[in-house]
Amino acid sequence: MSIEEVYETERHLLYVACTRARDYLLMSCVGEGSEFLEDLGVG
Numbered sequence: 148m149s150i151e152e153v154y155e156t157e158r159h160l161l162y163v164a165c166t167r168a169r170d171y172l173l174m175s176c177v178g179e180g181s182e183f184l185e186d187l188g189v190g
Contacts, residue, residue: 158183 161183165172174180174189 158186162187
């Protein structure tokens with residue numbers, strides 16, 4: 148599996164997790180947040 152495929156899988160998993168939230172979505176992190184949040188228009 149290439150690094151691009153790994154990144155695409157990570158991006159997809161984050162998207163699915165965010166879109167499955169029903170009422171609220173709370174995301175937190177220690178340090179820098181995921182670079183994929185920018186893809187969702189967050190951060």
